[in-house]
Amino acid sequence: MTFTLPFKKIGSDLSFGAQALKEVARLNMAVGNTFAGPGVSTVSAASTTTGAEGYSEKTNAGFHLQDRLSFGQALFTTFGVRLDGNSAFGENYGFTTYPKADVSWIVSEHGFLPSVISSLKVRSAFGQAGKSPGAFDKFTTFAARSVFTGTPGVLPDNPGNADLRPERTTEIEGGLEGGLFSDRLGFDLTTYWNFTKDAIVGVPNAPSQGFSASRKVNIGRVDNHGWEASINYLALSMKRFDWTTNLRLDGNHNNVVSVGGVILAGNAVREGYPVQGVWSRTATGFSVVNGKPVTTRSDTAVYFGPPLPTLNAGFGNTVHFGPFQAYALLSVARGASFSNGDRPYRVRQGGADELLQFLNPDGTSTFKADSVSQYWSILDAIETRNSARLREVSLTYTLPEWLSSKYKFGRTLLTFSGQNLMWWDHCHCFDPDMNWAGGDPFGIGSGFLAQPSPRVFRLSLRTRF
Amino acid sequence: MRNTTMRISVWAVAGLAAVFGSSCKDILKVTDPQTFSTTALDDPAVLQAVTNGVEGQLQQIYDDAVLTTELLSDEIEDTSTWIDFADISTGRIRGDWATGGQFSGVQDELLRARFSAQDAAARLTRVMGDAASKSKLMAQVKTVEAWADLINGMSFCESPLVPGGPRAPDTEMYKQAVTKMTDALAVATTANSPEWVNFARAGRARANLLAGNYDAALSDAQGVPAGFIKQALYGENSSTSLPGNQMHQNRNRSAGLRRLFWSMVDTSQNATAPTPLQYVKDPWTQQADPRMAVLHPRGRLGVNNSTSFFSIDKYSDRSGPITMTSKREMNLIEAEVQWRKGDLPAAIAALNRNRTAAPANLPAFTATGLSAQDVFDRLLSERMAELFTEGHRMTDLDRFNLVTSKLGAGRARKLPLSRNEILNNVNMKQGQAKCPAIS
Numbered sequence: 001m002t003f004t005l006p007f008k009k010i011g012s013d014l015s016f017g018a019q020a021l022k023e024v025a026r027l028n029m030a031v032g033n034t035f036a037g038p039g040v041s042t043v044s045a046a047s048t049t050t051g052a053e054g055y056s057e058k059t060n061a062g063f064h065l066q067d068r069l070s071f072g073q074a075l076f077t078t079f080g081v082r083l084d085g086n087s088a089f090g091e092n093y094g095f096t097t098y099p100k101a102d103v104s105w106i107v108s109e110h111g112f113l114p115s116v117i118s119s120l121k122v123r124s125a126f127g128q129a130g131k132s133p134g135a136f137d138k139f140t141t142f143a144a145r146s147v148f149t150g151t152p153g154v155l156p157d158n159p160g161n162a163d164l165r166p167e168r169t170t171e172i173e174g175g176l177e178g179g180l181f182s183d184r185l186g187f188d189l190t191t192y193w194n195f196t197k198d199a200i201v202g203v204p205n206a207p208s209q210g211f212s213a214s215r216k217v218n219i220g221r222v223d224n225h226g227w228e229a230s231i232n233y234l235a236l237s238m239k240r241f242d243w244t245t246n247l248r249l250d251g252n253h254n255n256v257v258s259v260g261g262v263i264l265a266g267n268a269v270r271e272g273y274p275v276q277g278v279w280s281r282t283a284t285g286f287s288v289v290n291g292k293p294v295t296t297r298s299d300t301a302v303y304f305g306p307p308l309p310t311l312n313a314g315f316g317n318t319v320h321f322g323p324f325q326a327y328a329l330l331s332v333a334r335g336a337s338f339s340n341g342d343r344p345y346r347v348r349q350g351g352a353d354e355l356l357q358f359l360n361p362d363g364t365s366t367f368k369a370d371s372v373s374q375y376w377s378i379l380d381a382i383e384t385r386n387s388a389r390l391r392e393v394s395l396t397y398t399l400p401e402w403l404s405s406k407y408k409f410g411r412t413l414l415t416f417s418g419q420n421l422m423w424w425d426h427c428h429c430f431d432p433d434m435n436w437a438g439g440d441p442f443g444i445g446s447g448f449l450a451q452p453s454p455r456v457f458r459l460s461l462r463t464r465f
Numbered sequence: 466m467r468n469t470t471m472r473i474s475v476w477a478v479a480g481l482a483a484v485f486g487s488s489c490k491d492i493l494k495v496t497d498p499q500t501f502s503t504t505a506l507d508d509p510a511v512l513q514a515v516t517n518g519v520e521g522q523l524q525q526i527y528d529d530a531v532l533t534t535e536l537l538s539d540e541i542e543d544t545s546t547w548i549d550f551a552d553i554s555t556g557r558i559r560g561d562w563a564t565g566g567q568f569s570g571v572q573d574e575l576l577r578a579r580f581s582a583q584d585a586a587a588r589l590t591r592v593m594g595d596a597a598s599k600s601k602l603m604a605q606v607k608t609v610e611a612w613a614d615l616i617n618g619m620s621f622c623e624s625p626l627v628p629g630g631p632r633a634p635d636t637e638m639y640k641q642a643v644t645k646m647t648d649a650l651a652v653a654t655t656a657n658s659p660e661w662v663n664f665a666r667a668g669r670a671r672a673n674l675l676a677g678n679y680d681a682a683l684s685d686a687q688g689v690p691a692g693f694i695k696q697a698l699y700g701e702n703s704s705t706s707l708p709g710n711q712m713h714q715n716r717n718r719s720a721g722l723r724r725l726f727w728s729m730v731d732t733s734q735n736a737t738a739p740t741p742l743q744y745v746k747d748p749w750t751q752q753a754d755p756r757m758a759v760l761h762p763r764g765r766l767g768v769n770n771s772t773s774f775f776s777i778d779k780y781s782d783r784s785g786p787i788t789m790t791s792k793r794e795m796n797l798i799e800a801e802v803q804w805r806k807g808d809l810p811a812a813i814a815a816l817n818r819n820r821t822a823a824p825a826n827l828p829a830f831t832a833t834g835l836s837a838q839d840v841f842d843r844l845l846s847e848r849m850a851e852l853f854t855e856g857h858r859m860t861d862l863d864r865f866n867l868v869t870s871k872l873g874a875g876r877a878r879k880l881p882l883s884r885n886e887i888l889n890n891v892n893m894k895q896g897q898a899k900c901p902a903i904s
Contacts, residue, residue, distance in 0.1 A: 055499055057497075087494065089493075135497075141497060142502075142506055147517055147520070148517070148520075148524065149700045152514045153518030205889060206629055206889040206890035207572065207573035207574070207889070208577075208886060208890065210584060299563050301563070345546065349769075350769075
């Protein structure tokens with residue numbers, strides 16, 4: 001609904017609505033092993049077959065109300081609220097509300113800025129959003145399992161939590177964007193703070209208190225603070241030649257402010273440090289015992305750094321010259337650490353150069369080789385993900401219009417590009433961006449058996465008919 | 466006109482909210498068809514599955530308890546590339562160890578099995594009333610609970626005596642196991658269930674032995690009938706059983722016979738393909754002892770590519786059962802108690818009951834002229850052979866004070882308390898470990 005309020009130049013755009021969303025996921029799996037030979041491919045043609053089934057159901061129902069107010073052509077503001085209920089919320093928890101508000105002011109509309117500033121907009125926003133728990137996290141459950149050999153059994157599974165609430169994230173953002181010199185130089189600056197309260201964390205039971213699954217609880221607070229800045233500059237502009245350069249920077253700091261007094265095993269969530277921070281035990285000494293090299297390690301793990309970069313930068317350049325366009329993007333990432341599982345694993349498997357170089361010519365071990373081997377049998381290799389990477393280089397040729405139209409094509413582009421062409425790092429690994437092979441997406445603090453990101457060369461032809 | 470539109474809109478919003486609010490109660494109800502709720506399990510038709518689940522949980526971790534304690538003992542050693550295996554195999558683990566290690570998961574599951582047993586016992590009482598205390602189902606969960614305590618005491622130097630309780634030493638676990646075995650025995654007797662009577666009695670015999678109640682141990686051991694055996698069962702197929710026996714022959718070549726015994730294996734046929742089964746020799750006759758099957762084809766290395774690998778062929782594959790207790794163990798308990806009482810001929814006679822029967826079929830020991838030390842040496846070697854890789858060896862080395870002489874100084878004599886229990890039990894704190902004792 002749009003109203004023109006009885007005030008001069010003030011507009012109101014009121015909207016409301018209700019929404020119910022039901023998500024049902026069914027997984028049905030049939031596995032067949034050991035086929036008689038080529039020629040059959042159905043599961044039932046296999047000599048051994050197994051099946052599995054998974055089920056998840058979640059319903060979210062909500063109501064929202066929002067009003068957007070405009071004050072002339074320069075000032076806009078929005079107020080809104082959302083009321084949500086979710087089947088995953090604990091039985092003792094009802095509905096939740098998420099308010100939001102924003103304001104933007106197009107300063108350049110007023111005409112009092114110096115002429116060098118061609119456009120300027122200032123904006124700020126506040127909002128809350130929630131993340132619901134897992135579909136059945138709130139239930140106390142017992143799982144059916146096959147025990148002994150094919151006998152049905154039931155085991156305690158999930159301890160449940162009737163008080164489970166959604167995670168609530170409050171974000172405050174402010175920024176400005178604009179252009180100088182008739183928008184030849186454009187800029188965009190943003191800074192944000194978000195605070196996640198009631199973060200859902202799995203707290204393990206003491207094993208003596210049963211239930212193997214962690215109990216999902218709402219605890220403490222995690223803060224994120226970050227900023228983003230970008231500049232676009234049209235450096236040269238001629239009839240058949242122009243050059244645009246772009247610099248983009250962003251930074252983020254993550255911090256667990258509180259875990260609500262809950263003791264969590266491991267160091268993935270620890271007050272005063274980022275989520276999934278990288279921790280490891282360190283070498284504390286070296287001695288020779290009975291002629292053998294012995295490195296000793298600390299009893300406790302020490303903090304090495306955050307798992308994600310605290311600074312990212314991208315520097316891109318685009319050059320047009322007649323029908324040709326050249327583009328290059330260089331990116332830099334700094335501040336992230338990870339445990340490089342490959343390095344000690346290669347040594348322990350006897351296949352790493354840093355071990356092999358110390359072996360005798362006949363392959364027998366030496367004191368130095370023993371030292372390397374023992375060192376990597378008790379310590380993790382903590383590496384930095386700091387790197388500079390030539391992300392992309394491409395050259396595009398636009399076919400002459402007379403040629404395209406002769407064959408009844410529209411605008412036709414021929415592009416040869418290369419991605420991930422080169423990188424520079426200090427990591428004893430194939431690629432500092434590697435993650436745990438096949439691991440979950442939160443296993444960002446480690447890498448093992450990972451393949452490097454491939455170099456990709458692509459020749460493409462794009463046209464329209 | 467504008468005011469009318471506004472009024473209608475507001476009423477529409479209010480009406481929608483009211484309809485929405487009243488209907489949401491049912492909209493937001495979901496059920497999980499994959500699991501049982503607590504109330505759904507209070508059904509007589511499901512109780513057998515509940516008690517089987519309890520026993521299955523204990524058996525599921527039993528092989529890991531065997532593997533981990535044997536790795537600490539002189540029977541097997543680490544041939545893997547895993548730090549956790551090396552930590553145990555070298556005996557360098559200590560109390561309040563900084564990582565969970567290989568051992569924490571074992572104690573975690575033993576403690577969970579105990580909790581499951583207690584939870585199931587409460588459920589049986591809730592559903593069956595007075596009949597529960599006379600049922601086989603109750604006998605099953607009570608016996609499993611007692612066995613969980615016994616294995617915990619044998620493997621770990623500290624445990625909580627009750628869910629969420631403070632640290633207690635293994636000696637207290639043995640005492641508690643005796644009490645619980647007695648309780649289980651009473652229920653099993655009332656339920657007229659020989660299976661659980663024998664399993665509880667055999668467990669009490671061992672618990673009494675380890676608690677130092679030798680006469681009671683002898684009485685229980687003699688009360689277990691000939692031929693009795695209780696095994697933990699495993700399957701090759703994880704969809705029809707819990708994951709298989711981790712002590713099986715190959716086990717990714719990660720742990721094999723400790724080098725102390727390599728010279729005791731006849732490897733003269735190890736270049737033959739396939740290499741015939743080999744055995745650790747009986748030290749008294751130098752004959753191959755069929756109770757200690759191993760396999761070492763020539764040049765075979767562990768997965769670390771540096772240590773000779775003698776696989777434990779007692780368990781040929783992942784479905785190989787592990788004996789938890791048997792009359793043969795009872796014979797050894799009887800022999801030990803008789804030795805402690807100074808009745809050396811009776812001790813030798815008890816040893817010979819195992820030694821001269823299948824599968825050993827070895828010449829009998831002669832009792833004549835043997836000193837107490839001689840009998841002890843035979844008792845120790847027979848315990849190793851008869852209970853080979855069944856999870857007893859480290860307990861024996863510890864209680865007979867043989868860790869230093871067999872494995873060297875500076876080694877942990879038991880596994881430390883689970884790090885997961887320390888961190889998540891409000892009645893425990895890090896830094897309060899009083900064990901394991903060091904050789």
